[in-house]
Amino acid sequence: MVCSNSFIPEFWFEDAETKTGALMPESVVLEHPAPKKPTYLATGFACARAAELMASMSKEEIVARTLAQLDEMFGNKQYTTLLRDNRYDLNCGLVRSFARSSIIVVSHQSCR
Amino acid sequence: MCVLALDQLLTGSSGGGGGGGGGGSANNAVWSLWKEEINYNDPRTLEQYLLDKGVSDEGRALIEAGYSNTLCSTSDRLPLYGTLTLALRAPPPPLLSCSRCSPPSSQGVVRLEQAWSGDGGGDYRLDDSMAAVINNMASKVNGGVRVGWPVVSVDYSRPGVVTLTNEKGETLQASSVVSTVPVAVLKRGALLSLSLCVSYRCDTSRVGCSRYSTEQALLAVLVCDALSLSLSRAMQAISRSTRHCLDRTRTLSIRLVRDYNKLSLLHSSCHDRRSLANSLTPRNNLTSLHHDRHVFVCQDLSRILAPLLARGVARSTCAASEPLACLLGCLPAC
Numbered sequence: 001m002v003c004s005n006s007f008i009p010e011f012w013f014e015d016a017e018t019k020t021g022a023l024m025p026e027s028v029v030l031e032h033p034a035p036k037k038p039t040y041l042a043t044g045f046a047c048a049r050a051a052e053l054m055a056s057m058s059k060e061e062i063v064a065r066t067l068a069q070l071d072e073m074f075g076n077k078q079y080t081t082l083l084r085d086n087r088y089d090l091n092c093g094l095v096r097s098f099a100r101s102s103i104i105v106v107s108h109q110s111c112r
Numbered sequence: 113m114c115v116l117a118l119d120q121l122l123t124g125s126s127g128g129g130g131g132g133g134g135g136g137s138a139n140n141a142v143w144s145l146w147k148e149e150i151n152y153n154d155p156r157t158l159e160q161y162l163l164d165k166g167v168s169d170e171g172r173a174l175i176e177a178g179y180s181n182t183l184c185s186t187s188d189r190l191p192l193y194g195t196l197t198l199a200l201r202a203p204p205p206p207l208l209s210c211s212r213c214s215p216p217s218s219q220g221v222v223r224l225e226q227a228w229s230g231d232g233g234g235d236y237r238l239d240d241s242m243a244a245v246i247n248n249m250a251s252k253v254n255g256g257v258r259v260g261w262p263v264v265s266v267d268y269s270r271p272g273v274v275t276l277t278n279e280k281g282e283t284l285q286a287s288s289v290v291s292t293v294p295v296a297v298l299k300r301g302a303l304l305s306l307s308l309c310v311s312y313r314c315d316t317s318r319v320g321c322s323r324y325s326t327e328q329a330l331l332a333v334l335v336c337d338a339l340s341l342s343l344s345r346a347m348q349a350i351s352r353s354t355r356h357c358l359d360r361t362r363t364l365s366i367r368l369v370r371d372y373n374k375l376s377l378l379h380s381s382c383h384d385r386r387s388l389a390n391s392l393t394p395r396n397n398l399t400s401l402h403h404d405r406h407v408f409v410c411q412d413l414s415r416i417l418a419p420l421l422a423r424g425v426a427r428s429t430c431a432a433s434e435p436l437a438c439l440l441g442c443l444p445a446c
Contacts, residue, residue, distance in 0.1 A: 004173035009181040047184040 003073070007053075007065045008044035015040060042070065055099070063093035138162065138171030142179055146225035152193050158221050159187035183221075193220040258284075 001011045044066050046054060054062050141162055156164070158180065162172050172187065180187045238244055250257040261282075267275040276284045 002174055002178035004170070004177045006177065009177035045181065047181050048186045048189070050181065 001073070003069065007050070007069050008046055009050050010045040011070075012043040012045065013040060014043070044069075051097075051099075054095075055097075059093070059095045062095050066093070137165070138167045138175045141165040141167050141171075142175060142225075145222050148192075148222045150193055150222060154193050156192045157188050158190040158192060161192050162187065183224075191220040193222055 001013070003009060003011065057065075145161075158175070159172065162175060167175070176187050180190055183190060261278050261284075263276045264279050265277045267277070272287060274286050276286065278284075
């Protein structure tokens with residue numbers, strides 16, 4: 001999903017129930033392993049100015065603002081925040097910076 | 113905040129969450145980029161182009177988030193065309209740049225879109241599996257795809273014709289063979305005869321060995337095969353071992369043939385054999401030799417290796433940092 005004038009410009013969503021192991025780094029230990037509920041992987045993709053803004057933030061702040069944006073997108077009158085909504089558990093929040101990566105490969109056509 | 117699903121942005125089918133007509137017109141503006149005539153003197157950015165097209169603030173914001181962000185840039189940093197001067201004088205910079213890098217200056221978004229335009233619009237996903245692709249390709253193969261046809265030998269002695277023989281003695285001829293049999297399988301003797309044929313027409317700018325001579329590349333293949341090293345690591349090791357003795361510019365045509373019991377190195381010419389010989393002298397502390405490994409038959413290199421082989425060299429003295437020495441250590445006496 002494309003989100004204009006937002007903290008995270010793009011989100012990619014995956015049904016990660018069967019893909020979590022493949023998508024998560026091996027070093028990541030889920031805080032709530034083997035969740036019974038469906039697991040989804042939400043990836044926020046931010047470059048340029050959006051990434052520059054994040055550069056000065058802590059991981060916790062980035063995750064919190066990302067969740068706040070998701071709340072704004074998916075929340076309703078009953079459930080205004082995902083974290084307080086017991087329908088959802090946040091397994092983990094990862095922030096990956098590619099600032100020092102020499103090569104980033106993005107499939108442009110697929111991403112558009 | 114305006115939220116729009118990517119497919120909506122792509123098709124402009126729905127305003128979605130307040131996108132309104134901005135999304136559609138923005139999408140049309142981007143989609144028509146590839147139709148623009150290249151004008152390297154046009155200094156406009158993507159942002160200016162969208163403004164000129166009358167794309168609304170909302171639409172431009174969506175393009176910023178969905179298009180420019182994917183290109184790791186912003187609309188006001190993305191050039192529409194780039195400049196001819198840069199394109200001619202300098203190699204093209206990476207198509208995508210991070211926010212701290214300069215935007216792609218010699219390939220504007222028009223050129224980028226032209227590169228993609230041949231594929232048509234949208235993304236596609238196979239309904240079932242990749243088997244549909246394989247089956248479609250297989251339908252165009254004369255005789256179809258044969259499975260359960262284990263090859264036991266490959267005869268490439270006749271120029272232009274390769275004959276495969278299976279375990280029942282049935283034969284099949286082809287113009288070429290691509291063997292994907294893992295080395296581990298080869299070592300178990302799965303193919304008892306000629307098991308791997310690799311042809312190199314190495315102009316040193318291909319096969320990823322531009323910094324190395326063909327001899328180095330070939331030896332690297334042998335070394336990485338023997339020691340399960342990556343090709344790049346083997347190349348580096350070979351380069352270190354041979355120093356600068358080898359001619360790095362010579363273009364050779366080399367055919368490497370590997371057999372389960374025989375390893376042959378055939379090359380049409382070797383520009384600097386003396387240097388190669390010097391690089392293979394016993395300076396690598398080779399003092400004895402294993403007798404139970406591959407036979408090394410080499411039309412030219414055998415003469416170089418013969419003194420070493422006759423002297424006898426030991427693998428036990430090979431340091432891990434000397435893969436070339438280790439390779440020689442794997443070779444039995446002739």
